[in-house]
Amino acid sequence: xxxxxxxxxxxxxxxxxxxxxxxxxxxxxxxxxxxxxxxxxxxxxxxxxxxxxxxxxxxxxxxxxxxxxxxxxxxxxxxxxxxxxxxxxxxxxxxxxxxxxxxxxxxxxxxxxxxxxxxxxxxxxxxxxxxxxxxxxxxxxxxxxxxxxxxxxxxxxxxxxxxxxxxxxxxxxxxxxxxxxxxxxxxxxxxxxxxxxxxxxxxxxxxxxxxx
Ligand code: SAH
Numbered sequence: 001x002x003x004x005x006x007x008x009x010x011x012x013x014x015x016x017x018x019x020x021x022x023x024x025x026x027x028x029x030x031x032x033x034x035x036x037x038x039x040x041x042x043x044x045x046x047x048x049x050x051x052x053x054x055x056x057x058x059x060x061x062x063x064x065x066x067x068x069x070x071x072x073x074x075x076x077x078x079x080x081x082x083x084x085x086x087x088x089x090x091x092x093x094x095x096x097x098x099x100x101x102x103x104x105x106x107x108x109x110x111x112x113x114x115x116x117x118x119x120x121x122x123x124x125x126x127x128x129x130x131x132x133x134x135x136x137x138x139x140x141x142x143x144x145x146x147x148x149x150x151x152x153x154x155x156x157x158x159x160x161x162x163x164x165x166x167x168x169x170x171x172x173x174x175x176x177x178x179x180x181x182x183x184x185x186x187x188x189x190x191x192x193x194x195x196x197x198x199x200x201x202x203x204x205x206x207x208x209x210x211x212x
Contacts, residue, residue, distance in 0.1 A: 001063050002030055004049035008064040015200050021071040028097035029067050034060075036122060037088040054088040056108050058205055061150060065183075065202060066091050072171045072185050072199065073146035075099045080141070082163065084134030085150035085207070089115030092127045095148070102127040103141050105134035107208055133210040137163040144168060152181045152204040156196065164188040177206035 005026070013019050035046035037060060042052050051059040061069075069091070073081065079099040083092055086106035092115065095102045104127060106112035112131040119127045130138070134149070135157045142163035149160070149172035160170055168188050175181030182198040189195070 001034070001047040001049065002026065005029060005064045005067050008049065009068075012200060016068065017199075018071075021067055022075075022098075024098045025067055025070045025075070025094075028070070028094045029063060031097060032090065032093045033122070034063070034090060036118065037090040037093070054111070056111060058087050058108070058111065060088045060090050061204070066094055068200070069148055069150070069171045069183070070094055070098065072183075073148060073169050075146060079145040081146045081148065082134075082138055082141070082144045082160075083148050083150065084137075084160070086112055086115045086129050087150060089119045089124075089127070089129070091148065091150055092119060092129070093122065093124055096124045096127045099146075100126065103138050103144075104129050105132050105138060107131070107133055107210060135159065135207065135209055139163065146170070147172075149173070149207065150204065151207040152177060152202075153207040156184065156186060161186060161188065161194055166190045166192050173202050173204040 035043045038046050038052045050062050054060050075098040080101045081099050083104040086104040092102050092104045109131045116129040137159045143165040145168050147160050147170040152173040170186040173181040174184050181202050183200045183202045186196040
């Protein structure tokens, strides 16, 4: 799996503007047991470099994308990070290996409960999972050093930009569901001005919204 990630990094080096990913991120990818986050039926495929179903029509992203998105956050051991779209909890676990605290929101209750249980079984005490609509972020724990969204949004949610610390980074796929989306990196500078750039074309399940 690590070799596949390295190969994809090499193939996309011009788009992503780097030839290697953060060493701590690669060590986390090596450590987190991906097979524990997919159904028994798909376990033999857990290390294939592609997305896998996790139930409820949702998927766990391909390892390269998980690694790239984590790298783009520039995680530090003292970072407080928000994830929107807990899904299986795999991305949360990778984050938990490289930051201090992860807050993760999942809109499908059953997935949130299963991920929470799995992360606890695996000993990830620094991940807090909540069932809810992540479009609004998690104001009680804001501001965040990094925010990662693992479902495609039609636009960058303003509450998430608001909940970034100065110097913080938001990584999010933006575009139409089922269509081509751009993985965007949004940076809030020290003076609170915001810049964003597109990193790579990707394909994610859509960010859904809870109805009022
Ligand atoms: N990060 C996950 C992959 C998740 S797929 C993993 O590592 O397994 C995207 C997830 O986003 C799905 O579980 C979907 O239910 C969830 N989602 C979609 N819209 C959401 C929203 N508005 N708030 C929170 N979660 C959302």
